[in-house]
Amino acid sequence: MKDLWNLKIVILVLMGSSAFGQIELTIDGSKSKVKIQPTMYGIFFEDINFAADGGLYAELVKNRSFEFPEPKMGWIQPNTSMHSLNRDSGILRVIRFSDAGGNHNFARISIHNADNYFLINEGYRGMGLKKGDSYRLSFQAGKRGSISGVKFQLLNDNDKVIAESLVALGSSEWQTYKTKLMANETAENARLRISFKGTGEVDLDMVSLFPEDTWRGRENGLRKDLVELLDSLDPGFLRFPGGCVAEGRTLEKRYQWKKTIGPVEEREILVNRWNTEFMHKFTPDYFQSFGLGYYEYFQLAEDLGAEPLPIISVGIACQFNTGEMVPMEELEPYVQDAMDLIEFANGPVYSKWGKIRKNMGHPQPFNLKFMGIGNEQWGPEYIERFDEFEKVIKKKHPEITIVSSSGPYPDGEHFDFAWKELKERNAELIDEHYYQSPQWFKENADRYDRYDRNGPKVFAGEYAAHPKADDGPRENNWEAALAEAAFMTGMERNADVVHMTAYAPLMAHIDAWQWAPDLIWFNNLESYGTANYQVQKLFSTTRGTDLVSVSNNGKPLTGQDQLYASAVKDIETGEIIVKLVNTSDTPKTVKLNFSGTKLASEGIVRTLQNDNLKAINSFDNPENIVPVEKQINLNEDEKIIEITPYSVNTLTVKIK
Numbered sequence: 001m002k003d004l005w006n007l008k009i010v011i012l013v014l015m016g017s018s019a020f021g022q023i024e025l026t027i028d029g030s031k032s033k034v035k036i037q038p039t040m041y042g043i044f045f046e047d048i049n050f051a052a053d054g055g056l057y058a059e060l061v062k063n064r065s066f067e068f069p070e071p072k073m074g075w076i077q078p079n080t081s082m083h084s085l086n087r088d089s090g091i092l093r094v095i096r097f098s099d100a101g102g103n104h105n106f107a108r109i110s111i112h113n114a115d116n117y118f119l120i121n122e123g124y125r126g127m128g129l130k131k132g133d134s135y136r137l138s139f140q141a142g143k144r145g146s147i148s149g150v151k152f153q154l155l156n157d158n159d160k161v162i163a164e165s166l167v168a169l170g171s172s173e174w175q176t177y178k179t180k181l182m183a184n185e186t187a188e189n190a191r192l193r194i195s196f197k198g199t200g201e202v203d204l205d206m207v208s209l210f211p212e213d214t215w216r217g218r219e220n221g222l223r224k225d226l227v228e229l230l231d232s233l234d235p236g237f238l239r240f241p242g243g244c245v246a247e248g249r250t251l252e253k254r255y256q257w258k259k260t261i262g263p264v265e266e267r268e269i270l271v272n273r274w275n276t277e278f279m280h281k282f283t284p285d286y287f288q289s290f291g292l293g294y295y296e297y298f299q300l301a302e303d304l305g306a307e308p309l310p311i312i313s314v315g316i317a318c319q320f321n322t323g324e325m326v327p328m329e330e331l332e333p334y335v336q337d338a339m340d341l342i343e344f345a346n347g348p349v350y351s352k353w354g355k356i357r358k359n360m361g362h363p364q365p366f367n368l369k370f371m372g373i374g375n376e377q378w379g380p381e382y383i384e385r386f387d388e389f390e391k392v393i394k395k396k397h398p399e400i401t402i403v404s405s406s407g408p409y410p411d412g413e414h415f416d417f418a419w420k421e422l423k424e425r426n427a428e429l430i431d432e433h434y435y436q437s438p439q440w441f442k443e444n445a446d447r448y449d450r451y452d453r454n455g456p457k458v459f460a461g462e463y464a465a466h467p468k469a470d471d472g473p474r475e476n477n478w479e480a481a482l483a484e485a486a487f488m489t490g491m492e493r494n495a496d497v498v499h500m501t502a503y504a505p506l507m508a509h510i511d512a513w514q515w516a517p518d519l520i521w522f523n524n525l526e527s528y529g530t531a532n533y534q535v536q537k538l539f540s541t542t543r544g545t546d547l548v549s550v551s552n553n554g555k556p557l558t559g560q561d562q563l564y565a566s567a568v569k570d571i572e573t574g575e576i577i578v579k580l581v582n583t584s585d586t587p588k589t590v591k592l593n594f595s596g597t598k599l600a601s602e603g604i605v606r607t608l609q610n611d612n613l614k615a616i617n618s619f620d621n622p623e624n625i626v627p628v629e630k631q632i633n634l635n636e637d638e639k640i641i642e643i644t645p646y647s648v649n650t651l652t653v654k655i656k
């Protein structure tokens with residue numbers, strides 16, 4: 001009898017799955033369940049892994065203004081070690097001339113024997129130069145004695161000169177000089193060599209070298225290939241400047257936006273909190289020059305057509321570090337910073353901060369709509385400070401949507417506490433972070449099915465599947481990307497609750513990273529989008545305008561038979577787009593029943609697929625995992641789609 005029952009159970013389980021048949025999906029394209037937020041898929045930018053200085057910010061000279069705490073860091077004077085006689089040829093001293101403002105130091109170079117003295121700047125893990133490309137060099141200098149000029153040379157990886165320019169020095173007063181250098185060879189690890197004509201003293205500051213070919217050709221510009229990768233994602237928002245860098249290890253070292261605007265030479269450098277965070281990834285030369293500062297972030301968001309989303313300090317330093325908290329009675333300047341930021345972004349040109357924006361070249365407002373209060377803070381101290389920010393901001397700016405934090409984890413004590421408190425306050429958007437295993441992502445594809453439809457909206461502000469397989473770029477394997485895609489169908493299906501999402505972190509320099517996996521990897525010359533990037537791009541560029549229902553026997557498809565699905569309609573293009581993810585190693589046949597809409601008899605399927613879960617994109621093979629497009633016929637009576645193993649698919653069909 002017992003055996004018979006067991007047999008019955010096995011049969012019922014098998015019938016419940018699709019082992020005896022195909023999955024049948026019903027897609028009702030006639031009704032919009034909810035509008036998909038234009039911010040549904042965005043990007044999270046943080047200066048981690050040399051993402052800003054040494055990465056997106058195209059400056060090639062490290063410590064250009066001799067401001068690092070170790071002020072000669074990045075600068076080498078060959079033959080001038082403590083024990084070398086050649087130091088008699090010349091010597092560089094760093095002079096501190098002011099404690100005020102952001103520019104405190106300059107270099108004073110005494111040259112006794114110009115033939116035997118030169119300086120090298122090593123760049124950020126070298127400098128990437130491209131054959132035939134032109135580079136803008138600028139510097140500030142004053143001179144004494146018979147010094148008549150400064151020679152700038154770019155050296156390739158073998159110290160061969162591949163570009164040079166001699167600049168005449170005319171004055172003992174500080175002056176800004178500019179020249180251009182054209183590289184006659186490509187070099188990944190080039191360096192800048194500076195030598196002198198004559199003897200005497202030269203004062204040098206702000207030695208800067210940029211490719212002329214930056215994004216949109218801007219002088220204080222961004223690396224074009226990296227922005228192009230961001231642009232291709234068609235991001236709905238740009239979150240900046242982090243991440244933990246927004247918080248700082250101490251309050252003194254927090255990110256202060258006001259110190260990152262105005263003339264670049266006046267922006268005071270700050271240690272990057274990733275500098276010594278991980279002993280196994282020690283990066284003592286990691287500082288923030290703020291050449292990429294708040295103005296440039298707003299400008300980038302505008303270029304990308306993305307909503308700017310600044311995250312500002314709530315008066316609590318990173319709770320994984322000191323967790324230092326400003327006393328409540330001293331919170332006011334922090335709140336004022338938030339208020340001033342709104343004025344900087346949106347205020348009229350006659351307002352104090354609006355005028356600074358105008359003077360920097362942008363009289364039009366940046367149209368700021370969102371602001372994050374704190375990064376991944378937790379506990380009652382966070383809520384207490386958040387309340388104060390919210391009260392003051394909303395009073396004057398009810399139009400700003402405020403993002404709050406649920407802490408660093410997707411569940412647990414901090415998370416539950418934050419959600420309870422924030423829900424009671426009718427918080428608008430709650431930021432959730434999850435760095436979890438691929439398995440977790442697959443198992444949690446139904447996470448948001450269980451959320452209160454009338455509660456706060458979700459900003460999945462930082463997430464990534466960590467396969468913990470290998471270190472570095474190998475963490476961006478297909479297993480992780482596939483699991484993220486499965487999870488993303490769940491976010492999309494719940495677009496009434498989930499309003500913003502972003503993979504994190506965004507980018508990493510192959511020779512200077514602290515955290516992996518990352519969406520984009522780059523070296524000094526090249527960059528590529530990972531498999532995870534391709535997943536983000538596929539979802540983002542097919543986000544549609546309206547969510548439509550897709551069900552399997554009346555239920556969402558959230559891993560039954562290892563299949564996952566979501567569907568949207570795009571009323572602008574007149575299309576239905578179905579997303580289907582197969583995380584299994586077997587092909588699947590899915591029957592599609594479209595109700596409520598008349599559709600074209602063919603559709604376009606875009607597929608990301610790899611049989612090897614360890615497969616990655618790489619510098620050698622950046623297109624190993626990219627979408628393959630094909631046209632399929634959709635029979636009038638029976639619409640069938642074949643889904644390959646380990647694949648992410650979008651089916652786009654025109655509405656008739």
Ligand code: AHR
Pocket residue numbers: 046048242243244245375376408433462504505515
């Ligand atoms: O994305 C890397 C880090 O992860 C972020 O700085 C922080 O917010 C999170 O802990």
